[in-house]
Structures are given as C-alpha cells and as structure tokens.
Amino acid sequence: MLPTEIRANSPTHKKSWGTFALKQAIVLAMCLVILNEMLGGVIKYYCANSALLYLSYLPIIFAGVVVIGYFMIYGITMHIHKKMGLFLLLFMSYAIYGILMGRNVNAVAFGLYVWLPFFLGLLVSSFELQKEFQKNILIWWLIVTTGVLINAFVEFPWTGDSYQAFGQTMQASRDWTASGFNRLAGFSRANYAASNQIALFCVVALTLRMNIFLKIVIWLMSTIAIYLTTSKTTLIAMAVVPLMIIIVEFLQQQDYAKKKPTKNAERVALAVLTGLAAVSVLLPVLFLTSRSHITSSEGIGFINFSSMMDRGAWMWPNAWDLIFKTNEVLPMIFGRGIGGIGTAQYFFERLKWNSADNLFIYLYVTFGAFSVFFIRFLVTGVRKWLPINSSEFLVYYTLTCVVFIVGMTSNVIESASMCLIIGILIGKSAPAKWRKKNEFA
Numbered sequence: 325m326l327p328t329e330i331r332a333n334s335p336t337h338k339k340s341w342g343t344f345a346l347k348q349a350i351v352l353a354m355c356l357v358i359l360n361e362m363l364g365g366v367i368k369y370y371c372a373n374s375a376l377l378y379l380s381y382l383p384i385i386f387a388g389v390v391v392i393g394y395f396m397i398y399g400i401t402m403h404i405h406k407k408m409g410l411f412l413l414l415f416m417s418y419a420i421y422g423i424l425m426g427r428n429v430n431a432v433a434f435g436l437y438v439w440l441p442f443f444l445g446l447l448v449s450s451f452e453l454q455k456e457f458q459k460n461i462l463i464w465w466l467i468v469t470t471g472v473l474i475n476a477f478v479e480f481p482w483t484g485d486s487y488q489a490f491g492q493t494m495q496a497s498r499d500w501t502a503s504g505f506n507r508l509a510g511f512s513r514a515n516y517a518a519s520n521q522i523a524l525f526c527v528v529a530l531t532l533r534m535n536i537f538l539k540i541v542i543w544l545m546s547t548i549a550i551y552l553t554t555s556k557t558t559l560i561a562m563a564v565v566p567l568m569i570i571i572v573e574f575l576q577q578q579d580y581a582k583k584k585p586t587k588n589a590e591r592v593a594l595a596v597l598t599g600l601a602a603v604s605v606l607l608p609v610l611f612l613t614s615r616s617h618i619t620s621s622e623g624i625g626f627i628n629f630s631s632m633m634d635r636g637a638w639m640w641p642n643a644w645d646l647i648f649k650t651n652e653v654l655p656m657i658f659g660r661g662i663g664g665i666g667t668a669q670y671f672f673e674r675l676k677w678n679s680a681d682n683l684f685i686y687l688y689v690t691f692g693a694f695s696v697f698f699i700r701f702l703v704t705g706v707r708k709w710l711p712i713n714s715s716e717f718l719v720y721y722t723l724t725c726v727v728f729i730v731g732m733t734s735n736v737i738e739s740a741s742m743c744l745i746i747g748i749l750i751g752k753s754a755p756a757k758w759r760k761k762n763e764f765a
Contacts, residue, residue, distance in 0.1 A: 343451075346394065350447050351456045353390045354744065356383035357441055361740040362468050362521055364513035365497030369482030372496060377487065384440060384740075391443045405450045407751060408443075415439065415662065418691060422661025425654070431672035435663030435690075441740045445747020454748055458528060458719065465525035465542065471510025472518050472549040483509070492671065502554045509553065519555035520730060520739045522546050527565050527722040531715060561729040568596055569722055576718070593721045597703045600728035605684045605699065607732055608640040612648070635681050635733065643678045643685045647692070659692030666738055679738075683731030698750065702727065705753020724749055 360367060360383035371380040395412060398404040415436065422432045448454055475483075484499030498514040500507050507515035526546035530539050547562045575589035646665065647655040663669075665686055669677040680686035687695035702724055723745055727736060736742040 342397070346390075346397075347451050347453060349390045349393075350444070350451060351453055353383075353387040353444055354448055354453075354457065355460065357387050357444065357740050357744060358464060358521075360384065361512065361517055362464065362471075363511045364517065365480065365482040365509055366511050368487065368496035368513060369485050372485070372487035377489065384437070387440050387444050388437070391440060391447065394447060408446055408450060411443070411446060414691075414694065418659075419662045421658065422663055425661055425664075427661055427663055428672045431663035431668045432661070433663075434668040434671060435661075435666075438667060438738055439662070439743065441743040442737070442747040442750075445744040445749075446751040447747075448744075449748045449751030454716075454752065457748070458532075461525050461528045461532075465522070465529055465546070468510060468512065468518055468521045468525065469545055469549045471512070472508050472522070472552050473510075473545070475508040475510045476552050480511075505554050507554045510549075515553035516555055516558075516734060517739055517741075519550045519553040519558040520734075520736070521741050522549050522553075523558050523561050523565075523726050523730065524723065524741060524745060526562065527569070527726055528719055530566060530569055531718045531722060533715075557733040558730055561726050564729065565722055565725050568725055569718065572721060573718060589717075593717075594703070597721070597724055597728065600725060601699055601703050604682070604728050604732045608635075608643070608682045608685050611636050611640040612644050639678065639681050640685060643680050643682075643689055646676060646678065646689055655692070657692050659688060659690050659695070662690065665689040666735060680735040681733055683727070683734070683736050686735035686737050698746075701750045701753045702746070705749060720749060720752060 360380070364380075367380045368377075371377050394408070395404065398408075419432050419436060422435070423429060448457065480497065482496040485496040486493050487496060488494070496513065497509050498507070500515075508518070509515045510518045512518040512521070523546070526542060529542050543562070543566060547559070550558050550562055572589050572593055575592055578588070643665065647660060650656075663672070665678055665680050667679075678689075680689065684695065684699065687698050691698075705720065705724070727742065727746060727749070730736055730742070736746070
C-alpha cells in the first residue's frame with residue numbers, strides 16, 4: 325500500500341529524504357482513511373466494546389497530522405504548493421467568517437475535521453501520488469463488496485450497536501430500512517458509505533486492463549451489492565457510468581489510431597460532465613422558492629420517490645432557508661462558513677440541522693458564490709488530464725461522473741472516500757501554475 329521508492333535521478337523529483345518520508349506518510353494516511361471508512365462498523369464496534377473508542381479516530385488524526393505537518397514544514401520553508409496555499413486561505417477565511425457569523429467554535433473545528441480528507445486528496449495530487457490509489461483498488465473493492473454480500477445472509481453484531489461519543493448516543497453501524505428493505509452496510513457504518521466506495525472502486529476497476537469477463541463479473545457483483553444497500557442514486561451511477569466508459573474509450577481508440585487525432589473524446593467527456601453538473605446544481609435549485617408537490621411514493625420495492633419527496637418537501641428548501649431567510653445579505657452571497665451545514669450542525673446546532681443531500685447545496689451553504697469554483701474545477705478538469713488516450717484520463721473522467729451522479733442526492737463531502745476523491749480531482753484539475761512542485765531537504 326506504500327509507494328515505490330522514488331528514483332534518485334528522476335527529472336521531476338529531487339532526492340530528498342524529507343519529501344520521500346512525507347510522500348510515504350500521505351499514501352499511508354490515504355489508505356488508513358479509506359480502510360477506516362470501509363471497516364468503520366467493525367472498528368467502532370470492537371473499539372467501543374473494548375473501551376478503546378479513541379483508537380477508531382487514529383486514522384483521521386494521522387491524516388490531520390500529515391496535512392498540518394505539510395503546511396508547517398512547507399510554509400516555514402516558503403515552498404508550499406500554490407493550490408494548497410490558496411485552499412488553506414479559503415478554508416481559514418471561511419472558518420473565521422463562520423465564527424464571526426455566530427457559529428460555535430467547536431462547530432467550525434468539527435467542520436474542518438470533516439474536510440480533512442479533501443486536503444489529503446489535494447496532497448495526493450500535489451505529489452502525483454494518485455496512482456497509489458489505483459494500486460489497491462481491486463483489494464478494496466473485494467473487501468467492501470464482499471462485506472455487503474455476506475451481510476445479506478448474516479446479521480453482523482455491529483449493526484445497530486450503540487456507543488457514546490461527543491455526548492451523543494451513536495451507532496457503530498446504522499440499522500434502518502427503506503420501504504421495508506434492510507439497508508445493508510456490510511463492514512461499514514452506513515449503507516451509503518458502502519455503496520459510495522463500491523461505486524468508486526468499481527468504475528476504476530472497469531478502466532483497468534483486464535479480461536472483459538472479469539470486468540462484467542466486477543460490475544455485476546457491484547450492482548448487486550449496491551442494490552442490497554438500497555442506495556438508488558448510486559445504483560443509477562452503476563447503470564450509466566459503464567456506458568460512458570465504453571463511449572469515451574471507443575473515441576480514445578479512434579483518436580489514437582488517427583495521424584491527426586481529433587478531440588472527440590475530450591469534447592464528449594466535457595459535455596457529459598457539464599450535463600451531470602447542471603443536473604446536480606439545478607435539481608435542488610428548483611426548490612429554492614417552492615417545496616415539492618410529489619405525492620406518489622409508488623415504485624418497485626425500495627425504488628420509489630419517497631426519498632425524493634422528503635428532499636423536495638423539506639431537506640432542500642430548509643437548506644436554502646439557512647442562508648436566504650436570515651434577512652442578512654452576507655449569508656446569501658458568502659454562505660454560512662465552515663461547519664454551517666451537515667454533521668457539525670447535528671452536534672452543535674441541532675434545531676437547524678440539515679444534511680443537504682446534495683453536493684451543490686452543501687458547497688453553497690458553506691462557501692456561497694465561491695462554491696462555483698469547486699464545480700468548475702471538477703467539470704473543466706477534463707482538459708487537464710491529457711493526453712486523451714491515457715488510462716489516467718479515463719479514470720478521472722469516470723470518478724468525476726460518479727461524484728456528480730451520487731452528489732445529486734447526497735452531500736458526498738461527509739463520505740471520507742468521496743471527499744478524498746474530490747480533493748484528488750480538484751487538485752489534479754487546478755490550473756497548471758497552481759501545481760508547481762517543490763521539495764524540501
């Protein structure tokens with residue numbers, strides 16, 4: 325799970341033990357964060373029942389140490405990557421802004437804690453370590469998928485088990501249903517955490533060079549497992565993204581075969597991402613001034629409109645109310661700041677708690693107009709993943725598709741793996757002048 329040793333004479337990396345150690349720490353932190361979410365239910369259950377609950381937070385604490393250590397060391401030596409410096413400035417400004425707007429300091433601190441995987445993802449892309457994510461993809465996919473499939477036949481002891489943390493009663497793994505169907509989480513803490521990881525790992529696996537039969541098996545097992553989690557939007561992603569992969573891969577091959585290749589693959593990828601981003605943004609915007617009038621929850625099994633009814637009737641309108649019904653101009657333009665929506669509210673602002681259930685809402689309520697830059701980087705980043713015929717282009721394209729599709733009905737930021745991927749994607753997509761590489765001795 326650790327990166328291979330950096331060659332001493334590499335043109336893009338100087339021989340530096342400090343940088344080498346930091347890269348090792350970044351990859352280790354990335355693996356620990358992913359595994360901690362993947363095995364979250366198991367870890368919380370055994371740690372809580374052994375009076376060692378603090379151990380379950382070590383992976384994210386280690387990630388925090390790595391991120392803070394980077395800023396301290398690179399900041400002191402004035403060798404900080406420009407994009408890291410700009411995002412640090414943005415987040416620190418919005419943390420202070422949130423406090424000035426009356427936010428609880430603990431809520432702001434918790435909000436920064438939630439965003440840690442994003443900064444870890446930025447570091448992964450800053451040091452060109454994204455291929456380390458791909459190296460373990462099949463192992464990670466097998467673990468999380470197998471957990472859900474086994475859970476269909478075996479009731480795990482961590483499902484519904486409770487423990488105390490932050491003065492709240494919490495579950496090691498959430499025990500709930502949708503239209504009478506158990507929402508299986510496997511080894512994870514919640515069904516959506518498992519389904520998000522399955523989708524991410526599956527689409528990356530589908531871009532690897534392997535037998536087409538194996539790809540079909542991986543896709544089929546993933547789809548069945550996600551069906552068992554009852555995550556409808558993720559199920560849609562599993563139906564749509566493979567088709568997007570086939571189309572772009574076909575155009576890649578055509579372009580590669582031509583002496584004067586076109587940019588058809590890039591154009592199609594950009595059009596697809598633009599369309600997905602537009603739907604993700606416009607879907608909740610439709611409820612900016614009115615609430616949903618969907619009254620039918622009929623469907624097949626758990627596949628119905630009941631969850632969309634909830635989002636349209638109160639989740640999305642109430643989220644917009646947090647900034648547009650305050651009689652203040654600043655929240656409308658700049659949002660509420662770090663910790664202004666999501667889990668931080670659940671702990672420190674319970675009466676206003678809103679999970680957003682949409683990526684754009686979560687970003688806008690947090691950053692206001694600056695949220696547009698996050699969406700823009702995700703969409704236009706397709707132009708940065710050149711050459712078009714590279715496997716890297718296909719990987720980032722498919723991951724961005726999953727982020728936008730799942731982000732239509734989920735904030736995805738509070739899913740550690742998704743947040744990490746968004747950090748990698750945005751870090752890779754930032755302007756070239758932001759991606760200057762630096763080393764320290």
